[in-house]
Amino acid sequence: METVIQGSTLQTLRAGLRGTAHAPGEEGYDDASRAWNLAAHQQPALVVVAGGAADVMAAVRFAREGGLGVGVMATGHGVGAACDGGVLINTSNMRGVRVDPVSRTARVEAGALWTDLIHESQVHGLAGLLGSTSYVGIVGYTMGGGFGWLGRKYGFNAASVREADVVTADGELVRVSAEEHPDLFWGLGGGGGNFGIVTSLKFDLYPIGMLYGGNLIYPVEKAPEVLDAYVRWSAELPDEMTSGVAFLNVPPLPALPEPLRGKSVIAVRGCYCGESPGSGEELVRPLREELGEPIMDTFGMMPYAAMDSISMDPVDPMGARQHSEMLSDLSPEAIETLVEVAGAGSGSPLILLELRQLGGALARTADRLSTMGKGDSKFIMNGVGPAFTPEMAEGVLAYLARVTDATRPFQTGDTYVNFMELEGASAERVKAAYAPEDFERLVALKDRYDPQNILRFNRNIAPSKA
Ligand SMILES: Cc1cc2nc3c(=O)[nH]c(=O)nc-3n(C[C@H](O)[C@H](O)[C@H](O)COP(=O)(O)OP(=O)(O)OC[C@H]3O[C@@H](n4cnc5c(N)ncnc54)[C@H](O)[C@@H]3O)c2cc1C
Incomplete structure (x- = not known):
């Protein structure tokens, strides 16, 4: 939908901003509305690059007066809904x-x-x-x-x-x-x-200063054995250890470690943050001994500042499509299914299919809002594939749908707000991220603070009269 803003109204807004405002076709518009995830495409009626809180206030008031919705973007890692025809507030200059x-x-x-x-x-x-x-x-x-x-x-x-x-x-x-x-x-x-x-x-x-973390990385052919060992191992871990297991189709990029480039692997990953980080080594030892020689073993002491090295997520903007489901447990049947959809010979186009262990302080408590539904999932599964072209996106989405179908018997039906798909998660998926009583309370809050759903370009909780 194209919304045209009158030049004089825009001039008045601009005169009061510390930052800048860009309408479609103007210099700076494309840069300011481009998300980190290049598969997200949004065409706001106006993008305001805010210089501070006063600019955010001005942009919201401007949108209200013009009957427009408002979206907000810091990096564009999680575009919940494309801000098409709305006012996009870009906060990337507010980094204090x-x-x-x-x-x-x-x-x-x-x-x-x-x-x-x-x-x-x-x-x-x-x-x-x-x-x-x-x-x-x-x-x-x-x-x-x-x-x-x-x-x-x-x-x-x-x-x-x-x-x-x-x-x-x-x-x-x-x-x-x-x-x-x-x-x-x-x-x-x-x-x-x-x-x-x-x-x-x-x-x-x-x-927190030092931690013990890393990956034990094996050829994907070893996935059944690795998953079986991981399930037994993770069940006994103290809360100081957060763990996960990931199927990786590693791109052949020079920035990635040579032994992994272009390979399909399975990685057990984790981070121990107990008082004596050295105890993490004790925890990892049985897994090391059981699984034998890995392609790479990156587990070791590391400063907190080096934690990005555990997940090795991409830093530069990229086009990606993603889907997440929450699982009740990793039963032998679930393991078999995961190996079928992501293991050797599966033809999976995903760069990542990760299972992260939940529990401990991530468990739901009555006094605060949970963003993981009813809270009875033991693992969260997240699949990500490259989507630099619409054709690639289509292929990845079809594969993610296949993974979702195959793992349905093991899903709890809950979702997680932060791992919701790019642009346009359904109202049901958003609702499933909250316990029913919390969702009711959230709708009442929306009725009170935003009854016109001005803030709607997000994982939207619609007001009751929407
Ligand atoms: C590579 C990658 C790794 C990730 N890893 C994790 C992880 O380990 N754990 C995890 O929990 N999540 C993770 N995420 C998900 C990430 O936390 C969400 O996508 C999050 O929304 C990104 O925030 P952002 O501000 O960077 O993104 P943006 O796309 O800029 O913002 C996303 C949404 O956040 C809301 N928002 C942003 N700024 C404001 C504001 N000032 N006021 C109100 N609402 C605002 C808006 O609804 C906006 O649409 C990951 C995502 C990616 C792409």
Whole structure:
């Protein structure tokens, strides 16, 4: 849908901005609306590159007055719905971070990435709960829950949030905490950005420096044995160890380790964050002994700042399509199915089919919002394939549908906000990310804070009168 904005209205908006505003066809428009995931295509009526909270307020008010919806993008790693015909607020210039070593908290602006924070927090021996890559936006990640290799010990970053500055759908700036707007505070902790645009977020940091983590990587032919050993091994792990197992079709890129380039492999991966990181080695030993010589064994002591090396996620923008399901358990039948769809000879076009272990501090509790549905899944499965052209995207999506069908008997039906597919997850998929009683409460919150669904270009929770 094309929406044309009158030149005079735009001039008035621009005059009041610290940042910039770009209409279709104008210089800067394409760059400012392009997402990290190149398979996302959005054509906003206007993109505002915000200089600060005041610009966010101005952009929301501008959209409201023009009867337009609002989308927000920090990096474009998680475009929930294309901001077509709306006002897209690009926060990528708002990257300020500040660490308070006394209260052990960080305060970050809307566009800050984990990589911006790591250096500032580690100088004090503190760490935030980042995910598999430090190039994701902290606020967007946290709005969907946010968990990574520290997850089973410390939980979701959403549960570590203490306070936020939020621009509501009315264009007002409010401070949100357990004391101020407590209803909004609860909803921010996983409500996917449905109730306001966060301009700054304050959250807890944890005393972490060294960790024990890495991958044990085997040829994909060994997948049945590796999965069987992984299931027995992971069942006994303490919460200090977060683990996963991944089928990888490694691209033949020079940036990747030579023994892996162009190979199909299976990797057991994990990170131990207990008080003595050396104990991690003790935990990994039985698996090493049982499975024998790997292609690569990267497990070892590492500084927190090197955690990206565990998942080896791509840093540069790429086109990708993805689908995730949550599994009740990895039974022998589930293992057999996974080997069929991703193992040797499967013809899988996916670069990654990963299973991450849940439990520990990631388990659902009654006092806070969970972004993983009812909370009875033991593993989350996430498949990702390259989608640089529409044809590639079609092939990957068809394959992901096949994986979904094959694994249906082992699925719990829950979803996870942050792993929801690119652009246009169905209302049912969004609903399945929350426990039924939480979802009811979220809709009531949407009715209260955004009854016109101005903030709709996201994993949308629609108001009841939509
Ligand atoms: C390679 C890769 C690895 C990932 N690894 C993990 C992982 O380990 N764990 C995990 O939990 N997730 C992971 N994710 C998912 C990621 O956390 C989500 O895609 C997240 O939404 C990205 O946030 P962003 O701001 O970078 O992306 P954007 O696309 O810029 O934003 C995504 C959404 O976040 C919301 N949002 C962003 N900024 C604001 C704001 N200021 N106020 C309100 N809402 C806002 C909006 O709804 C927006 O549509 C990964 C994604 C990728 C592509």
